[in-house]
Amino acid sequence: MAGAITEPTLAAPSAPVIDAALGRIRAIVGDRGWTTDPGEIAPHVIDQRDRYHGAAAMLVKPADTAQVAAVVGVCADQGIAIVPQGGNTSVCGGSVPGTGGDEIVLNLSRMNRVRDIDPANYTLCAEAGCILADLQAAAAEADRLFPLSLAAEGSCEIGGNLSTNAGGINVLRYGMARDLVLGLEVVLPDGTVWDGLRALRKDNTGYDLKQLFIGAEGTLGVITAAVLKLFPIPRVVTTALVAVAGLDEALTLLSCARSASGDQVSAFELLPRIALDFVCAHVPGTRDPLAKPHDHYVLIELSSGDPGPALAETMERLLGQAVEDGLVLDGVIAANTGQSRDLWKLRDSCSEAQKHEGGSIKHDVSVAVSRVPEFIRRATALVEAAIPGARPVPFGHVGDGNIHFNVSQPPGADKAEFLDQWDALNRIVHDLVHEMGGSFSAEHGVGQLKRDDLARYRPAIELALMRRIKTALDPRGIMNPGKVV
Ligand SMILES: Cc1cc2nc3c(=O)[nH]c(=O)nc-3n(C[C@H](O)[C@H](O)[C@H](O)COP(=O)(O)OP(=O)(O)OC[C@H]3O[C@@H](n4cnc5c(N)ncnc54)[C@H](O)[C@@H]3O)c2cc1C
Structure with a gap:
C-alpha cells in the first residue's frame, strides 16, 4: 500500500485565471473582506519566528460561513491554493503561504462570534x-x-x-x-x-x-x-515550586501527587536550573524563590471545585511526605494569587529568557511519561557530544511526557554557525525520540518545518493512509499545499 497514492499537486494557474478568480472573490466578500495591499498582507505571510517569508495574491477575510464556502468554491473551480489562517502564531510555518504569490491567505479573524x-x-x-x-x-x-x-x-x-x-x-x-x-x-x-x-x-x-x-x-x-x-470553574487553585532530588524523583512525585489529590493535578511542569538562571537574569520582576540553587524544579498546580481548605491541606501533606521520602529538597507554596502568578512567570518566561542567550535549536518532543528522565539524560549526552559547550534547556509539560528540549548555543559562540546545525541536531534528538517510541512533534504540529520528519519517522502505511485521505477530500490539492503531507 505504501507509495500507492501520490499527494495531489497543484499546477500554478495562469495570471488571467488568478485575476478572474480574485474578481469573483472580491464580489463575494465585499470591500471589508479583501486586500491586495502589500503593507496589509505583509504580517500575514511571515511566520512569528521569522523563518518563513511567503507571498499571497490576496488576503481574504470572510465575514461568515457562506462567504468562506463561496470563496473556497471559486478556488476549487480555478485551482487556486488556499492557506487558512487564524492568529498566525504557528511555530512550524503552517499558516503562511509559499513564495510563488499565487495562493490566497484565508484569514478567519472576522468570524469571531x-x-x-x-x-x-x-x-x-x-x-x-x-x-x-x-x-x-x-x-x-x-x-x-x-x-x-x-x-x-x-x-x-x-x-x-x-x-x-x-x-x-x-x-x-x-x-x-x-x-x-x-x-x-x-x-x-x-x-x-x-x-x-x-x-x-x-x-x-x-x-x-x-x-x-x-x-x-x-x-x-x-x-x-x-x-x-x-x-x-475550579474554586481553589494551589501552586507550588519545588526543587526535586532528580528527574526520577520528579516522576515519582507526579505519581504521588496524582494519587494523593485524587487526580486534581492540573499542571506539572519541569524547569531545570539553567532555565531558572536564564529567567532570573533576563526577565524583569523574577527571582529564585528558594534559598539555595538546585538542579531541577517542578511547578505543581492542584485545582478543585471545593472552596474549602482541603486542597491546600492536600498540597501541604503531599509535599511534607515528599520531603520525608527524599523526593523534594526544598519548595515554596504560593500563599495567594500574586505569588502563584510569580511562580508561573518563572515557567512562562523560559522561551523568552532563552532568546537572550543567543541562538537556540528547538525540539517539541514527547515520550511516555515514564521515560522522560531517560530521554532527558540520553538526549543531553548526545547533544553535548555533538556540540561541545551547547546548553540543553529541557523544560515543559513533563506530566504529559512533552519536553521542550531546546538547546542554547555555547556561550560566546557564533549564533549563525550554531543555528546552521539545526537540522543535524534535530536529527540526533528526533532519532532518539523515535527509538524510544516517542513523537518528534508533541503539540506544535508539522507545517512546513517538520514535513520531512513526518516522512522519515511515521510508518509508510500511515503516510499512505494520510495521502489517501488527502486525495479523497482534496483531489486538486488546493488546501494549504506544501504542509504536513
Ligand atoms: C508564544 C507561543 C506559545 C505557544 N504555546 C503553545 C503551547 O503551549 N501549546 C501548543 O500546542 N502550541 C503552542 N503554540 C503554537 C500553536 O500552534 C499556536 O499558538 C495556536 O494553536 C495556533 O493558532 P493560530 O490561530 O495562531 O493558528 P495559525 O498559526 O494561524 O494556523 C495554524 C495552522 O492551522 C491552520 N488553520 C488556522 N485556522 C484554521 C481554520 N479555521 N481552519 C483550518 N485550518 C486552519 C493554518 O493553516 C495552520 O496550518 C505557541 C505559539 C506561540 C507563538
Whole structure:
C-alpha cells in the first residue's frame, strides 16, 4: 500500500485565471473582506519566528460561513491554493503561504462570534476566528471553564487551535484541543459546508469525522465553527515550586501527587536550573524563590471545585511526605494569587529568557511519561557530544511526557554557525525520540518545518493512509499545499 497514492499537486494557474478568480472573490466578500495591499498582507505571510517569508495574491477575510464556502468554491473551480489562517502564531510555518504569490491567505479573524453558550450542557459554540482568551472569558462569564490555555492565547484563534490540535498547560487534567470538541462546522475543499455542530457527549454513529479536521493544519478543509466542551470553574487553585532530588524523583512525585489529590493535578511542569538562571537574569520582576540553587524544579498546580481548605491541606501533606521520602529538597507554596502568578512567570518566561542567550535549536518532543528522565539524560549526552559547550534547556509539560528540549548555543559562540546545525541536531534528538517510541512533534504540529520528519519517522502505511485521505477530500490539492503531507 505504501507509495500507492501520490499527494495531489497543484499546477500554478495562469495570471488571467488568478485575476478572474480574485474578481469573483472580491464580489463575494465585499470591500471589508479583501486586500491586495502589500503593507496589509505583509504580517500575514511571515511566520512569528521569522523563518518563513511567503507571498499571497490576496488576503481574504470572510465575514461568515457562506462567504468562506463561496470563496473556497471559486478556488476549487480555478485551482487556486488556499492557506487558512487564524492568529498566525504557528511555530512550524503552517499558516503562511509559499513564495510563488499565487495562493490566497484565508484569514478567519472576522468570524469571531460566540454563537451560543449552553451552561446546562456545559458547551459553547464559537466561530473559528474567536481569540482563545476571549473564549475563556466568555465561558467564565457563564460561570464555566474553557480549559485550553497557552502562552499565545491573546492572539491565537480557536480555528487555529483546533487545526493544530493545540496542547498547552492544562493537558494533564483536560486533554488536548481534540479532547475539548463535540462538533465542527467545516467548509470542504470543493466549497460545500459540513454542518457537524452537534453538542452530544454520546454519538456512536459511524466515523468520528470531526477528528479528521482537528490537527489537519488546514490541509483538509476550513474549520468555520466548533462546539466546545466546558467544565466547572475550579474554586481553589494551589501552586507550588519545588526543587526535586532528580528527574526520577520528579516522576515519582507526579505519581504521588496524582494519587494523593485524587487526580486534581492540573499542571506539572519541569524547569531545570539553567532555565531558572536564564529567567532570573533576563526577565524583569523574577527571582529564585528558594534559598539555595538546585538542579531541577517542578511547578505543581492542584485545582478543585471545593472552596474549602482541603486542597491546600492536600498540597501541604503531599509535599511534607515528599520531603520525608527524599523526593523534594526544598519548595515554596504560593500563599495567594500574586505569588502563584510569580511562580508561573518563572515557567512562562523560559522561551523568552532563552532568546537572550543567543541562538537556540528547538525540539517539541514527547515520550511516555515514564521515560522522560531517560530521554532527558540520553538526549543531553548526545547533544553535548555533538556540540561541545551547547546548553540543553529541557523544560515543559513533563506530566504529559512533552519536553521542550531546546538547546542554547555555547556561550560566546557564533549564533549563525550554531543555528546552521539545526537540522543535524534535530536529527540526533528526533532519532532518539523515535527509538524510544516517542513523537518528534508533541503539540506544535508539522507545517512546513517538520514535513520531512513526518516522512522519515511515521510508518509508510500511515503516510499512505494520510495521502489517501488527502486525495479523497482534496483531489486538486488546493488546501494549504506544501504542509504536513
Ligand atoms: C508564544 C507561543 C506559545 C505557544 N504555546 C503553545 C503551547 O503551549 N501549546 C501548543 O500546542 N502550541 C503552542 N503554540 C503554537 C500553536 O500552534 C499556536 O499558538 C495556536 O494553536 C495556533 O493558532 P493560530 O490561530 O495562531 O493558528 P495559525 O498559526 O494561524 O494556523 C495554524 C495552522 O492551522 C491552520 N488553520 C488556522 N485556522 C484554521 C481554520 N479555521 N481552519 C483550518 N485550518 C486552519 C493554518 O493553516 C495552520 O496550518 C505557541 C505559539 C506561540 C507563538
